Amino acid sequence: MQDVRVRQHTADREFVATRFDLDTPFGVIPVFDCFRAADGLIQEVRPFYDPRPTTNAAG
Numbered sequence: 001m002q003d004v005r006v007r008q009h010t011a012d013r014e015f016v017a018t019r020f021d022l023d024t025p026f027g028v029i030p031v032f033d034c035f036r037a038a039d040g041l042i043q044e045v046r047p048f049y050d051p052r053p054t055t056n057a058a059g
Contacts, residue, residue, distance in 0.1 A: 001022055001024055006019075007020055007021065007022045015035070016037065018032070018037075019031070020033075024053065026054045029050060029053050030050055031047060032047070032049070033046070033047050058059055
């Protein structure tokens, strides 16, 4: 990973959502993560991303 660019970030009570771009040697990978936190700890992470930049690079 060469860089991370946060595009949007929002929080509502225990839920946090972040849309960001990962700049990798394979290209830019758009990612959306949804987190749930409770008692000061992350309880759940749900990542969503487009794997095509990595699968296309693998041939």
